[in-house]
Every structure is written in structure tokens, then in C-alpha cells.
Amino acid sequence: MAALIRRRLLCTSAEAAGRKLAVREVTKANFAEAVEEFKEDLAGSDFVAVSLQKTGSFSAGWHRELPFDTNDTAYLKAKYAAERFQVLQFAACPFSIRASKLTAQPYNFVLFPRDELKMGMPSYSFSIQTSHMAYLAQEGFDFNACIYDGISYLSKAQESAAKVRIGNPTPGNYVVDSKVTHTVADTMFIERTKSRVKNWKNTCKNSSSRTDDALLSSLRKLVMGTELYGSRPCMNIDVCSERQVQLSLEMLKEFSDELVPVIVPAKGGGTQSVRVFLTSSKEDKDFFERELQNVEEEQNKRVRGFREVIDLISASQKPVVSHNSLNDFTSIHSKFISPLPGNIEEFTGSLSMVFPHILDVKHLMKNIGPLRKVTNIPAAISYLNNHYFAPIDLETLHEENEGKSHRHNVVKICYLFAKLCTILKIPENAKPIDYHLLAPATEEYTNISNPLSNIPQESINEDIRIWRSNMRKISCNHLAFVWGFRSGYTAGMLKSMLQTSRDIFSEDFDVRLVDKSCAIVVFRQPGLSETFLDVVSNEDICGSLREMVSEGLRATSYQTYKRVCNLGLWEADLADSLDKALEHPDYNMEADSTTNRREILWSTDSMINFDDL
Template sequence: MKRLCIFIRAFRKTLPSTRHFCTASSFAIKNVTRSNFEPTLVELRRHVRDADFVAVDLEMTGVTSAPWRECFGFDRSDIQYLKVKDSADKFAVVQFGVCPFRWDPHKQSFIAHPHNFYIFPRQEIKGDDDSLYEFHCQTTSIDFLARYQFDFNTCIRDGISYLSRNQEEEALRRLNERYKDDLPDSLTSVREVLDMKLDRVADILFTERLKNNIAEWLDRLLREGNSGRLETENRSKASSQKMKTIFFKMHPAIDLSGFTLHQLRLIQLIVKKHFKDLVFVSVTNEASCQQHLIVYTESRSDQDLLLREVKDCIRKESEMKIKGAIGFRQVIDLLSSEKKLIVGHNSFLDVAHVYRKFIGPLPSTAKNFVAAVQKYFPFIIDTKVMLNTNSVLETLLKRSSRNTSLSKAFALLCPQIASVEKPSGSDDKYLVKVEVQVDDKRSQNWNSGAKHEAGYDAFMTGCVFAQACSYLCVDFNCHPPSSSWPHNEKLQGYVNHLYLSWINGDIIDLRSGNCKPELTSSRNWKNRCAQILYQNMVVLWGFPSKLKASEIRECFSKAFGSTSVSMIYYLDKTAVFIQFSKEELVSEFLVLKKTLERSNDPISVIHPLSKVLEGGQTCAGNYEAYKSICSSSISKVFFADQADAVGIQWKTQSLGPVPEDEMVPNKNKVLPDSPYQTENVEEVLSNGNNYRDELDSFFPAQAAQLRSR
């Protein structure tokens, strides 16, 4: 309905102005499913080769597998990566938007080719790791997609499947393993069959009958050697329907059809046992059906030759099947091999998904991950980083309380595309023209308006990037070879800089793996900041559920002094972080907790901490314990259950030396003070309106959920 309205509006607008180029400004985006994937890929190859940059966007079945897996302000950068990794491990990508942009110097306009791929992890080859074909769905995300008219039927029925590079290698390795031994009969597990015992009367009768039939057939074959006669005679037999004579690789053969698997096994047994000149073969025919044959061979060497030939054939088929199962990964391979500039909006999670789905398992640290990513995608740019770290763009966006969600940025930066009304701004000369081409339809003010559809989001991202480049005074005409884009010195500050997590404002440099807070930061809450000192923190869970943060603080203040606790953060309703004012207090607390739990004397009962320890289920650990719980692949809804499921045996972590984390240069970071205190991040977001919409692109479901609260 919404799209229809836009269409009508657009149509009305264009009708009076006699534009000679194209009147209809809205046509459907290029939707790609498995039915039109191959021809589209051919076209796409050309578009990507010619492109200056390629914008991408993904839609997933979820973002966080548990509430406590959401990104919090007190998450160190290694934790942030673990959370991204968990998300990419668990959820499926269901839509993949790819939009190549090319600058046309004659038209002084970009040409964009938005594609919207439906993808689905359908299992196409056997023997694969089953766990790769199961995925989580976050209920709110599915609901969110449904609200934006996502077509689940198309996705599940016709979505393009894929194999990662890792899966492909593994499948080929298994294939080699299977055909490694040169035994000709290894393709059918004959020895397994020989083991079969004939003890059912029916089986014995069946084998006797078949033995006679085959013997007769062989007899006639040897006697007459004439195939034409054979067939006519054979027809008289009762079982002729099931046993047709054909030729297989120049050998006369019986085509066995209509037998059950059990019967076929019996036949195989008969052939092996009683007929030296015959050999049982199973192949896949042209119609890709399984065909079972008994083939006549003249000699032992002839038989070996035939079997080898059959084996090679089957092997080639399996290889083809594996190649055929690569599916959507061909698009990823294309983007990788062309080494184009990839543009995304807040795209770290997207990149993680691309790696996980199409390359292989994610490395365990961010540093190793970005190094691996660089090998496949040397140039990635994040429009969100550009918009938030460039002063020119920042001032442009400031007008609207600094909102850098994709749709907002698109509406503000690209009014000439986003709205049908002609923009009345004075800075018209900076506005970039983008012509959209879908198959042979073209339009200069195309706008499908289908927000949160991967193809359209990719298009918006590309437009935002082009416009941002224009404001940065990148001269589009100066780029004859499209490969020079990533090397433009005006973009150097942005290429390969991604938000590791937007909430924390940590930007990771893909080339070095270093992570630092964003430089120019106008985040209004940064003014009232508090220090996060990871080494001063203790994570506490399993305490009595009725306990409030203020009560916990009170208990600790009584036990360690009124200034001992500098902050308390809620992880979820079953766990809190307590930040002590001094590092020593961490071990002091853990030791005290242990002593209190061990002794049952009156002192421990009246001790101020007893309120927290009540119930005997309270556990505590330092920040590294939090990390190890985060790195588990299990996802329970509540943190306390998670810690339990991860198999933490201790109730109080025994203290060894706290491992220094080499990948985190900013061990202590800055965090807003008051709002985060004693509150869950989610709640903070729902109270402060400032960056609610920012969540839009990164946490669609949660953001939607927050807004509707």
C-alpha cells in the first residue's frame, strides 16, 4: 500500500513535466531467487567489473541470541567482538542486497544496479556438517521483517543456497577420501552386502527366481549375441517390466527398475556370488535418477576398466554437484576477486556474516578476524563512520539532532532521490545524480521506498556514500580506472575503518586490527563520563531475584566502606556488574565471599553481604569470567542460566593472575555516568531519545521493540 502511494505520487509529479528520459520513476527492484540466479549472475559480473564501488546490505533472522548478548557500554572491545561473532554464528542471512555504482562522465551521473537476493541455507550436498543448516530466529526480528513485508515463502522455497569456501574444500576432501582406495568395488559396499544372511523364506525364493532369470538372460546373450532378438524374447518374461535390456557404455546390460532397496541388495549379492561375467553398477542417469544395472563384461580386465570408468563418472558427477551447490557464494567470490571498494552502513556485523557464511568459521579474536577479512576484501568503507567522523558531514546532519540511521541519512543527504519533491536547497551543485537501471528499465529518480529490504538499503547506502564523497569534494571525473577509488586520498581516513560497535563508538582499523574510540565525537553524553575500569569489576549472578541495585550497593557499602562501589550495572535481571573504586577490592570481595559461604557462624549470618549471598546460589567472578561466559556458543535467555550451562563449576572464581589482553590498547574506557548506572542499556536507550533511531540499522528488532514500548 505504501509503495503504491509513493508510486502514484511520483507518477503525478512526473506527468506534467515532459521529461524526455523516462516518465515512470518507480519500478520493481531486481529480485533474485534460484530461478533467475544464473542469468542475473552473468549480468552482475559485468556491472561489478565496471563499477566504481559496490554497496551491500544484509537482512538476518536475528541479532542477539539472548538479552544479555546485546552490546553494553561496559563491554570491552574483545567482548564486543565475541558478541558480534555469536550473532554471526547463530543467525541466518535471508536477504542480500548488492548494488554496483558506476560513474558515467557523459551523463555526469552515477548508474546504480540494485539487486535483492533471497538466500536460504538449504542443504544441497550430503554428508555436510548438519549444524551449518540450522539457524536461530529472534522472534522480534522475524516479526520486524514481516512488518516490512519480507516474503518468507519466497525465501524458503526459492532462496539461493550456498556453500562457504570451507564447506566446499571439506566436501572435496571427503570426496577424495571416498575414492582414494583403488578398489573397483568400493563404490558399492559389496562386502557389506556379502555379509547379509538369507534367512527369510521370501528372500530365498526371490533370489532363486532372480538367479534363474539372470542366468537365462546371460545364456541367451552368449548364445545369440543379438540385442534385437534379446529384447523381443525378454518381453515374454513375467519380470521383463523390471528387467529391460539396454546398452551401457557399449556393454549389454539389464536395467533394474522398480525393485526395492532390499531386493536390489539381494540382486547385488546374487551377481557377486554367482556370475563372474556380470557386474552390478549404480549410476545417475541424464534425468538425474538413480539407475541400477547388471552389466555384462567380457573379461576381468574389461570389468575393471568399466568399473573404473563408472567410478570416474560418479566422482565427476559428485564434483559437479559440489560446484553447483556453491550458489550465492559466486557473488561473494565476484566481489572479492574484483577487489572493488565495498560500501556498507554500520557494516561490521554484515562483514562478519559474509565471512561466516561464505568463507569459513570466524576466528576467535577480532585481530585475526580483520586480518582474514582483508585477504578477501581489501577495501571496505562504512558510511556510518564517514557521517560521524567528518566535520563537514556532521554539520550537515546536525540539523536533525545527529541521526545517522540509514534512512534518515538518505533522506537528509540525498533529498533529490529520497523525495519526489524537487529540493529547494542552495547547495544543488553538490547533489549527486543517480540513475537506476533494472534490466532495461531506467530512471533518474527511482525510489521503491521499500525500507529494510536489503536491495533497497544497499541502494540507499550507495547513494549516501556518493553524496558524502561529493561533499568531501571527491572529483568523480578524475577516476577513469574504477580501481583507483579506494586510493583517493580524501577517503583515506575512512577506508577500512568500521564501527566495532556503534553503541560504544569503538572504531576498528581493519588493516592493523587496532581499536580506538571515534575521534571527533559530539556524543552529547560524553561530557558526563565515568571511568570504566575493567580490572575493578566483578560480575555477580544468581543472587536473590528480588534484590534491587540500590540494595546491592548498600550491602557492599556496608561491607567495604561507603566509597568502595563506584558503579553498578545491570546485565539482566539475574546478573550485575559491580565496579569497585580500587582494584584490590575485587580479590578482597572474592576471598570474603568464599569465607562467608564456608563458615556458618553467626558472624557470617549478620554480615552485610549475607543479603546478597542469601539462597546460596550467588556466584561471582572477575571480568575475565564474563569473557569466558560470553565466548561460549550456548545461549540461555538469562545470564545466570548461561553461566550455569557453560559449566562454571566454581561459585567464586579463584584468583589467578588476570591475563593482560594484548588486543585492547584502551583498557579503560570512558562511559556516560548517570544513565548507565544501575540501569540496563536498553532502558537507557528508551529513556534518552537521542540515539534511539541510530539503532535502526544495527538492531532493527530491538529498536522497533523499544519504540513500540
């Protein structure tokens, strides 16, 4: 009740001051204007929060990140979802924290992968998860605005390919490299091209003072290779290689007071020619260069579309705050940067070049015990409001935004982040909270993966205990997957049958259903999982376990599960995927030997308990 009163007082004071927080809805109609405002808000902020809405998240329960996933398998799951589903909404909110005041400027960019350049990009097709779309509809998502007015985009990789295929000319910079030694062929090319440029320039100047008839003027332009760009004469220097392009630009440095070079790309890549323009004065030259730069920038904006926002966030070097960083940033990388790499090491390296500082509020929440199991943002905020006194002054939302809570997620992330920083005293004893103090204090939380990435991969032989209320490190060696049991079996039934089958199950172990078809067995003692797998495959098996095996029970190690993720065997049932992985002929088991040195964080509380469904 006290927390509710505090929140109402904060809202009342905000309304009394006339401050209203509106989520700016951005479509292609107002995109150019919104980008300029976003740039200003970003420059004046300390952080920027992001939140994505996609056409789906995962196709089966085991496809989502689970407690027994290592960094590698969690990334491969996120990669599969990012490549399959499409981003329809990108909310970005520059914000600052000063004492207990949170200042936020939220923007909601509506996206649609429209092929505006008629080049088959950015996407031919994407998958849709019907339950996810139904949820968006309930939250007030405007699908008409998305399809008809959504902002298109190209990734950096797609933009480079588009520029090559479109073949737009780009300004050429004069190059002089004194270290390069010219060959005889280089010298001949330079002298021949220089002579031609001199004759062309002199002819253009002389012809401007003569009055020839139309036929002579046309013949002179044809012989000299002269064209007109507006009122400015121009000529083409044909080149056969990038080396000749550089030689041409080096040579044109001698005429830099009057001539402006432009690179004309070939349709299939490379350079077709260097086009040279003759200006009438220094003022005309400066004006023409600015004109070329403006044309190039407009073309680039048209090509990259929404990715301009991504580039602004990247260029600002501001810490990016997210609630589900692995899923969000695999989607961001896939759609706006380049295709996702095959492993998490390459992914983190590539992503850090664009976003060097990423903060996931889930990592901050791990420092508050009861929040370890909370994945819902409103639930986390409610818990903090009810158990901690950490008032954060946040402006209320406009009535026009009510009923469209999908737009509010990014604001809630900002609010939750500010709450956590205050409660965790980040930075220690810093009042007011200042970004320059906060940045180094949050360095330990800067992470794009899950909590597993903070686990040292070398120490695998420490004492491990598995309890419901705790999360413990555990080696992947201690895990085994079982499937092929009778339909309707619960985890408790499986555990009881295993306990009565062999002596190895007299030790502490845990069983949980991953989905309806497969369960995971977690052993406490080293070596028991290998013993269990040997027993299942042994012809001398006896007891209730023999009966279960005769009915189709199968078991395998964590390596097979990792193989499933590496091969992309994303069947609806994990059991089917494990079967296919074991039967796959083109996979080397030794390549997965590093799995034995990996650890996971295991908690039965965070598992999906299919017994309760």
C-alpha cells in the same frame, strides 16, 4: 523543510529524465542470468555495498555488542549469532560516486540452505527468532519465494568436501619438474606405464582401420583396458599415491599432442586413477579440452550456487561497504567461506584473504558527534539531510519495490556512504569524487570490527573520565559485574546503596543495568574495582553492602565475563552465565590475564537503560 524540498527536486529531476532504480529480485529461476548482469555491473563500479537479512540477530539483550565489549568478546557474540541464525536474503549493490551523482545497481538474492546434493549440506537446521520473522513479514518479505525458490549454496570448505564425496573427474595438467630426482621405483613405474600407454595407443589406431567381428573387438578392448567416451577411446592408469599421479602426468607430456589426461578422484578422497583419452586431431583435442572445462565449470556452479556472487565480489577486489560489518561478515564467513575461527585475530586474517577492503559506515559516522549514538540508517540519513548541505543525486525506486523496505537497505547504505564522504570531504578537495582518490583517503576507516580496534592496547593508565555525553577509553580493570540483587532494583537504586556502603564509593563511578539480572559498575580510579571485589568476598563486610550480600549479591571481574563468552555460556540472563562460568572446572583463569591490558570505549548513552523499559 529545505532538505525535504531538495530531496523532492532530486526525485523530480530523476523522474523527468526517465531514470528509475529497480531492486533486481533474484531467485534460483533467474539466478544464472542475474549473475552475468551482476558481473558486468560490478566490473563498472567502484564499490559494492552489502546488507543481510537473517532469521534472527541475538537471543537476549546482553548477547548483542555492548559498549563494554572488547574486540574479543564482541567477535564471540557475533560468532554465536552467525553460527546459529541463517541468511535468507543477501542484498548486493555495485555503485559508483561521481561528484554528487550516485549510480547504483541493487540486487536482492533470496537464499535458502537447500540440500540439493543430498549430502547433508549446507545446513541441517538453524534457529529462528520469532520477533525478527514477524518484522520481516511486516516488511513484505516473501517466505514462500524463499523456501521454494531460494538459491542454495555451499561454502568453500563444503564445496571441497562435496567434490571429494561426489568424485567428479577433473582435467589433469601435464607436469614436468626437472628438480625432482626419480627413485628406482619411480623409473620402473614410468617405464611400465609408458609401455602400456604406447601399446594401447597403437592398438587403438590400428583397430580403427580393421573390421573385426564384435567378439574380437570386445576381447581386444577388455585386454587393453580400452573404453569409449563418445567416439574417443580412453584407458585408466591405476595409481596408489599422489606421487604416482604426478609421475603419470609427467610421463604423458610425451604424448601431449594426442592424449588428454583426466583425474578421477576416489570417493573417500585422494585420486582413484588417471584416465587418458585419445583424440583424432589437434582440433579434436582442443575441442575436447574446452568441453571438459565447460562440464567442470557447470558442475562447480551447481555445487557452489549463490557463493558464485561472493567469489565475484572477492575477485573484483572492490571495497565492500557495510553498516554492521562485524555481524554481517561473521555470517558471510560462516556460510560462504568456512567455519569461523575461535578468535578474532584468526578471523580477520582469514577474512582479509577474501575481502581485503571493508568499509563500515558506522566508523564514518563516528566522526560526526551526534551520529555516534545513531544505529538506524534512515535516522542517520535524516539527520544529515537536516543539518548538512550535501546533495546526492539518487535515482528513485520503482513502484513495484514500494512497501518492501527490507530490499532498500543496501541502497540506503550506498546513499549514506556517499553523504558521509561528501560531508567529511573524503577525499579532501577532490571534485568529482573519484574512487582512486577515495580509496587511500578511506583507508583509516577500513575495518571489520568495532571502534575498539583502533584503540592502542598498551596505554591503560591514562586519566579516564566518565560522563554521559562522552565516550572515553577505559581499562577493563575498572569494571565489575554485580548480580543477585533484589528484583525491581534500578541502576540508580543500586548506585545509591553502594555509595552509602563503603568509602571506596565516594569516588566517581557509574552503574548501569546490563539486563534485568545483572549490572556493571565502572570505576574512575585504578584499583577500586579490585578493592570492591575484595570487600564483597570479605567476611568482615558491614553496612548496607553486607545486607545485600546476605541476600545473594555477587560480584566478579571482567575476566569472568570474558570467560562466559569464551565458553559459550549464552544463557538468557547474564547472571546465570556468570554463575556457570565461576563454577566451570575446565577453565584456566591465567589464560585470560591479557584482559587486564585491554581497553573499551565506555558511554552510558549507548547502554540499554532497563530503568526506562
